[in-house]
Amino acid sequence: MYINGEWVNAQSGETRDIINPYNQEVIATAAEGNEEDTRAAIQAARVAFDEGSWSTLPSSERGELVSRIGTLIRRDLQELAELETLDTGKTVEESRADMADIANVFLYFGGLADKDGGEVISSPIPNSESKVVREPVGVCGQITPWNYPLLQAAWKIAPALAAGNTIVMKPSEITPLTTVKVFELIEEVGIPKGVANLVLGSGASAGAELSTSNDVDLISFTGGIETGKTIMQAASHNMKKIALELGGKNPNIVFADADFETAVDQALNAVFFHAGQVCSAGSRLLIEESIHDEFVEALIERTKHIKLGNGFDENTQSGPMISAEHRAKVENYVEIGKKEGAKLVVGGKRPDDPELQNGFFYLPTIFTNCTSDMRIVQEEVFGPVLTVETFKTKEEAVKLANDTIYGLAGAVWTQDLSKAEFVAARLRMGTVWINDFHPYFAQAPWGGYKQSGIGRELGREGMDEYTEVKHIYRNKQPAPVNWFK
Numbered sequence: 245m246y247i248n249g250e251w252v253n254a255q256s257g258e259t260r261d262i263i264n265p266y267n268q269e270v271i272a273t274a275a276e277g278n279e280e281d282t283r284a285a286i287q288a289a290r291v292a293f294d295e296g297s298w299s300t301l302p303s304s305e306r307g308e309l310v311s312r313i314g315t316l317i318r319r320d321l322q323e324l325a326e327l328e329t330l331d332t333g334k335t336v337e338e339s340r341a342d343m344a345d346i347a348n349v350f351l352y353f354g355g356l357a358d359k360d361g362g363e364v365i366s367s368p369i370p371n372s373e374s375k376v377v378r379e380p381v382g383v384c385g386q387i388t389p390w391n392y393p394l395l396q397a398a399w400k401i402a403p404a405l406a407a408g409n410t411i412v413m414k415p416s417e418i419t420p421l422t423t424v425k426v427f428e429l430i431e432e433v434g435i436p437k438g439v440a441n442l443v444l445g446s447g448a449s450a451g452a453e454l455s456t457s458n459d460v461d462l463i464s465f466t467g468g469i470e471t472g473k474t475i476m477q478a479a480s481h482n483m484k485k486i487a488l489e490l491g492g493k494n495p496n497i498v499f500a501d502a503d504f505e506t507a508v509d510q511a512l513n514a515v516f517f518h519a520g521q522v523c524s525a526g527s528r529l530l531i532e533e534s535i536h537d538e539f540v541e542a543l544i545e546r547t548k549h550i551k552l553g554n555g556f557d558e559n560t561q562s563g564p565m566i567s568a569e570h571r572a573k574v575e576n577y578v579e580i581g582k583k584e585g586a587k588l589v590v591g592g593k594r595p596d597d598p599e600l601q602n603g604f605f606y607l608p609t610i611f612t613n614c615t616s617d618m619r620i621v622q623e624e625v626f627g628p629v630l631t632v633e634t635f636k637t638k639e640e641a642v643k644l645a646n647d648t649i650y651g652l653a654g655a656v657w658t659q660d661l662s663k664a665e666f667v668a669a670r671l672r673m674g675t676v677w678i679n680d681f682h683p684y685f686a687q688a689p690w691g692g693y694k695q696s697g698i699g700r701e702l703g704r705e706g707m708d709e710y711t712e713v714k715h716i717y718r719n720k721q722p723a724p725v726n727w728f729k
């Protein structure tokens with residue numbers, strides 16, 4: 245762990261083995277911190293914010309340091325990508341793309357650091373001047389999940405530091421390795437001690453302290469909806485600001501006039517990329533009834549040929565699930581789907597391939613004959629499981645698409661732009677893709693409607709989350725008001 249500019253073990257001396265999900269080998273041993281360690285990190289961040297120079301440093305200097313982290317990530321891209329693959333099982337190609345995105349995120353927020361000089365607004369009061377400025381929030385607790393370990397951390401670290409906050413980051417206990425490595429880069433660029441702190445350990449101990457502590461001013465969390473609710477409640481102790489990036493059950497709407505081959509190809513990518521362990525996975529296919537049979541047939545054929553394997557093998561198209569527990573959760577959902585009457589048309593079991601028996605693999609799975617009252621349609625499975633429903637009209641497609649508690653992302657496929665815009669305007673989701681699936685980048689805000697979250701990451705909005713807005717009013721001709729004569 246990295247606390248107050250020092251690399252330290254857990255005060256308890258406890259450690260945790262980090263496992264490669266491809267073969268269950270131990271790839272590293274990490275410190276297993278608890279509340280005590282998190283309190284020490286919060287204290288360091290508090291002192292650095294209240295007494296240090298970080299928040300008052302000229303924003304261009306802060307921005308330069310944040311950008312430099314991005315440059316070092318580019319320098320170490322291959323090493324970081326391999327580490328991410330070891331830790332998560334995703335393909336190296338995917339990890340490399342993640343690292344390129346992550347470098348861009350640091351460069352983007354580093355560049356934004358000095359762009360907001362505040363605003364002079366028109367005051368309705370004579371002889372006065374009004375300014376609106378943004379200031380850092382203070383000490384920020386940041387908690388991230390295991391599916392995109394460093395990417396989700398970067399979305400928090402970069403804007404928080406660029407805006408002048410101090411941070412305590414706690415990555416998922418299952419996948420901490422690349423986040424540790426980036427803290428080495430944070431040290432290398434010379435971010436002052438206490439400004440950026442890293443604690444490792446479980447959510448219930450090392451993580452929970454961040455949401456309950458009165459010394460933390462903001463908590464930013466990415467993870468599951470139930471954990472999000474717990475954090476939101478705990479954050480109410482001191483009314484800290486909250487930013488929550490939670491799950492999704494994302495519709496992929498395909499109209500009959502869509503380009504058939506492209507829509508089939510992208511429907512596969514939408515749901516099976518990273519073994520479906522993506523918050524914005526297109527796990528609900530809504531297909532216009534007239535092309536259902538042909539479309540599903542093509543999907544099944546392509547699904548059977550998805551090559552599972554070692555993320556380091558260049559022929560591998562998809563890696564394993566992250567853990568035995570997570571695969572068991574996915575398996576349980578498949579059983580639920582069968583009992584609910586959905587028709588299992590491909591997958592639905594672990595692969596037979598002897599080479600895959602030590603990893604947490606599960607075959608890409610498709611259910612047809614699904615209806616929106618089924619749990620497999622309503623709940624986030626977070627694995628390689630696609631449900632298929634049909635619709636007849638664009639109004640029905642919108643109704644089905646919006647019919648869950650989630651509102652993270654969705655896509656619509658059609659060659660009719662007016663139909664695409666009709667749907668895009670009505671989807672209650674933070675991101676809508678037209679004739680595409682998955683794009684996200686540093687410049688565009690990301691986040692959820694409804695129970696998919698609160699607040700936004702990335703874009704200017706992602707920086708604003710880490711600021712307080714202050715109105716400074718100056719009376720240019722002070723005089724008594726004589727109200728109490």
Ligand SMILES: NC(=O)c1ccc[n+]([C@@H]2O[C@H](COP(=O)([O-])OP(=O)(O)OC[C@H]3O[C@@H](n4cnc5c(N)ncnc54)[C@H](O)[C@@H]3O)[C@@H](O)[C@H]2O)c1
Pocket residue numbers: 387388389390391392396414415416417445446447448451452453455466467468469471472474475489490491492522523524624626652691692696697
């Ligand atoms: N919206 C997004 O951008 C986005 C991105 C990635 C993942 N996700 C979501 O993340 C979930 C999968 O990740 P996960 O299984 O790691 O989620 P999780 O909620 O189990 O854990 C996420 C993090 O929270 C910590 N945590 C657990 N309990 C805690 C507590 N009581 N207090 C404080 N911290 C606690 C964990 O240690 C981990 O670091 C999925 O639901 C997925 O959709 C969302």
Ligand SMILES: C[N+](C)(C)CC=O
Pocket residue numbers: 391392395521522523524684
């Ligand atoms: C936000 N995203 C798509 C990078 C990862 C979601 O799990």
